[in-house]
Amino acid sequence: MMPSRMHVGFACLLLVTAIFPVASRASADEGAKAALNRRDTLEPMVARGVAYLTERGQLPDGSFSPHLGPAVTALATTALLQQGRAADDPAVARSLAYLQGFVREDGGIYAEDSFYRSYETALAIQCFSAANQDGRYRDLLQKAHNYAVQLQWDEGEGHDRSHPAYGGYGYGKHKRADLSNTSMMLDALKLMDSGGNHEAIQRAMIFVSRCQNLPSDQNRTPFANKNADGGFYYTPDAGGFSQAGTTDEGGLRSYASMTYAGLKSMIYAGVGPDDPRVKAALNWIQQH
Secondary structure (H helix, E strand, C coil): CCCCHHHHHHHHHHHHHHCCCHHHCCCHHHHHHHHHHHHHHHHHHHHHHHHHHHHHHCCCCCCCCHHHCCHHHHHHHHHHHHCCCCCCCHHHHHHHHHHHCCECCCCCECCCCCCCHHHHHHHHHHHHHHCCCCCCCHHHHHHHHHHHHHHCCCHHHCCCCCCCCCCCECCCCCCCCEHHHHHHHHHHHHHHCCCCCCHHHHHHHHHHHHCECCCECCECCCCCCCCCCCCECCECCCCCECCCCECCCCCECCCHHHHHHHHHHHHHCCCCCCCHHHHHHHHHHHHC
């Protein structure tokens, strides 16, 4: 029986997020004790997650939930790699070979006729980067990076900096940029430019800043003053939209997943902790 999207997705998210952030959140002795306690709790959970993915979640061809395209396979394989499986591990190698079947001539890594080329390519870049310890995927990654850069909404699509989509990424199905796609692509671009100075990353900051409910020199959208709480929403493009709905004043409501995406993206681009945008996002998180 094909594993469900929920089961595979939960296992992937558990493995990707469970272990490596732990040691960075506290300080000195308290941090060390907390890390040990969490490790004792997390390691059995992670072991079960790895077992689920390798023993039940993966199909013989190396895929995970293939009816959803290559993105779930990329996410699951990245999770295994981040938990110590090598690129030559049989389960990982099968998945990497499966994903290579989606590499396109334009450098993108996506299903045929996909409306999710941005998501799929971004997650594939993250996966192949994690498997690239010996440089075997260097050329593939460079071509995928080039594709990701040209996929961005900018002058190439006839948009100047004044356009609300400028610097963002979106679905092929909807003619708008959104913070979800943009954040996922920034995860990938960051792997190719650890300093966050690449032009594509800095262009993306223009779009990300416009998704924040915070009027500033970087954000002159009509939504910023209607709900200036410092959080983030889905998109200011194509008339603006928030998955959390609107305020009585017609503002776009902030919500947690997009605030996380916006804050993370700013950190990746080198925006510092004293920047008003970062302070406002942290304040929103603390209040919610």
